[in-house]
Amino acid sequence: MNTFLVILLIAAMIATVVAMVRGIVSFLQEATMQAKGDGPSAAALKSNRMMQMRIFFQALAILIVVLILFLAGRT
Known part of the structure; x- marks a missing residue:
């Protein structure tokens, strides 16, 4: 069970980093378009969606860590 949770934690951490990088790239594209005066794009x-996903994946990773610690304390 702990091995599964560790793999799940690693997956959540990778998803967090991917969402963060995609959000930063999108932010830079959006900043460039706003500088040109095109408005929201x-x-x-x-x-915004990528940053929301980053927050979701971070929360998921934290919950998995709490679950791992809880299960480790029970043994």
Whole structure:
């Protein structure tokens, strides 16, 4: 069970990093478009969505760590 949780934790951590990098790239694209005066764009919406996903994956990783610690304390 602990091995599964560790693999799940690693997956959540990787997903967090991927979402963060995609959000930063989208943010930079959106900043470039705003500098040109085009206003809110699809890149801005994508940036917001990626940052929301990052927060979700971080919360998931924290919950998995808490579960691992809880199960380790029970043995």
